[in-house]
Amino acid sequence: MGGAxxxxxxxxxxxxxxxAPERxxxxxxxxxxxxxxxxxxxxACVNLLARQSPLAADLRFVVAVIKINTDLERMGDQAVNIAYNGxxxxxHPPLKPLVDIPKMAEEVRLMTRKALDAFVRQDRALAQEVLNCDDSVDRSKNEIFKExxxxxxxxxxxxxxxxxxxxIARNLERIGDHATNIAEDVIFLISGDDIRHGGFKAPQASD
Amino acid sequence: MGGAxxxxxxxxxxxxxxxAPERxxxxxxxxxxxxxxxxxxxxACVNLLARQSPLAADLRFVVAVIKINTDLERMGDQAVNIAYNGxxxxxHPPLKPLVDIPKMAEEVRLMTRKALDAFVRQDRALAQEVLNCDDSVDRSKNEIFKExxxxxxxxxxxxxxxxxxxxIARNLERIGDHATNIAEDVIFLISGDDIRHGGFKAPQASD
Incomplete structure (x- = not known):
């Protein structure tokens, strides 16, 4: 699913x-x-919860997957929106000066790749890298808007x-937001820390 | 949370x-x-899953709440985006002709209200009404864009x-999308039917 x-x-x-509109x-x-x-x-997640009643890290894994699944599906929707807007x-003939959509697209593709890799490898440092990209994507979008x-x-x-x-710049920004959500879920999954909304630590599920 | x-x-x-920007x-x-x-x-959902290992309808309820929770939080984000864009x-001085943002806002507020009521009352017909609003919101947005x-x-x-x-029209559209997601989760929660992506019936969790 991540690959798709x-x-x-x-x-x-x-x-x-x-x-190349045919693409x-x-x-x-x-x-x-x-x-x-x-x-x-x-x-599969609902069945797993029903049949295996996972606990602690396993339970966090399933809950993280339920959320990541939603983000991935919405990233697919945003790609479809890019296709429509594209x-x-x-x-029309191309706009000159060409604004930096290709750079923003590359940043967002990289964030997505890293978020998925962070999930597969359960790599907290890589997930953190995704979070660090967010500001740069925002700057790119603001530049594009201004121009x-x-x-x-x-x-x-x-x-x-x-x-x-x-x-299209907004669609790319949304994809970056979803990659950020995935990275946050990966960190939750690995550590049990809820770093959303400013990073305070939520009580553990495994208490 | 829904009220907020x-x-x-x-x-x-x-x-x-x-x-009234102070609002x-x-x-x-x-x-x-x-x-x-x-x-x-x-x-609370993770703790509930860990401690009670709910099954069938109870499990669907918790999974639906995990998803609805995400949608509600993102609706809040979109309201914040409206505040920034607003x-x-x-x-600047107001635009004349005034495009129909107020009408679209009213439609989206109503969808949100109905989606939350459908959840609280577990009312499938009301959830279906939310799904039916989606086209009208899209039309409003397209009108606004064109104008x-x-x-x-x-x-x-x-x-x-x-x-x-x-x-702002895009922000409102996104709020409507989240209300639609909530309505779909309410229908899943009540009936076990997964009506997303064209309405085919997924296997039951309680088999």
Whole structure:
């Protein structure tokens, strides 16, 4: 499922960079398998809870998977949104100056890869790296917004094209947010620490 | 927690409609209590799973709560995003023609209220009503986008103001999406049917 989500983000952003709208079709195909995996993973978790009544670290693992599953599915949705906005964008001639969507896309792809690797390897340091990327993605998005707004004010005819890029930047930002959520769940899963909302330590499940 | 989320959406959208930026402060206060509730609810669910090993309908209830908890927290985040975008919006004179953000806000508030009521009363028909609202919210958003794009092309000086409204429309749309997710979880919780991704029936947890 993680692989399909990564592939989906990759296809959506490459299609955009290479101005190859046919690559968006692959995003829609991948969405179908992501959605099926989403339901199957949920069901497997519920069955596992019902049949094995896991405790402590095992229970945290299952609860983390239920949440990560939701984030992965929504990352797939965001890749689909990029495909829709990207199709509309590619109907117009490219915007110059080209804003730094490719850089932002690369940052977000890397965050996603690291979040998934952190989960597979249960690697807290790698999960922490994902959290550290968040500010840089936000800065990229703010840069893109600023540039596009100035450009639209100077050249009102580009408004429809520029709006598509603004929406794509938002889609990428959301994917980064989901990668951050996954990294937080990985840290919870490894350590039992709940670092969300400012990092205070929640009581342990295994008490 | 649901009440705080509803209040937060209410404050954020009223502040915008009444051009009363001081009301946004309440949104930030509410976010704090929503975030605390988010952690507490998660922890209560993990403890419940660990200590009681619930089965069948009880297990579905806990799993549904874990998911609904995440959606509620993200609805709170979206209300905060509306507050940020709204603050920026209110720094400029109001846009005329006024696009139908108030109507969209009302639709989304109603969806949220119904999704929470459906959960509390375990009312499948009400959850279904929430799902039926989704198309209308999408139409409202598309209308708003179209109007604002045309307006920006005619009056490039309004671009920064209009972009804020576009982002607010997106924030409202996301709140509606989360309300839809909650309604789907309520239906799963009541019936064991997984109606996501086109409505096929997943195997039961209680087999």
């Amino acid at each position: 989500v990564e592939a989906s983000i990759e296809e959506a952003t490459r299609a955009l960079q290479e101005r 968006f079709n692959r995003v829609f195909e991948l969405e179908h398998s992501i959605n099926q995996a989403h339901i199957e993973v949920d069901e 199709r509309a964008y590619l109907e 596009l707004i100035q450009f639209m004010m100077k050249e009102p005819s580009v408004v429809p094209t520029a709006i598509n890029l603004i929406l | 989320v509803e209040a937060s959406i209410e404050e954020a959208t009223r502040a915008l409609q009444e051009r 946004f402060n309440r949104v930030f206060e509410l976010e704090h209590s929503i975030n605390q509730a988010h952690i507490e609810v998660d922890e 603050r920026a919006y209110l720094e 604002l794009i045309q307006f920006m092309m005619k009056e490039p000086s309004v671009v920064p103001t209009a972009i804020n409204l576009i982002l």
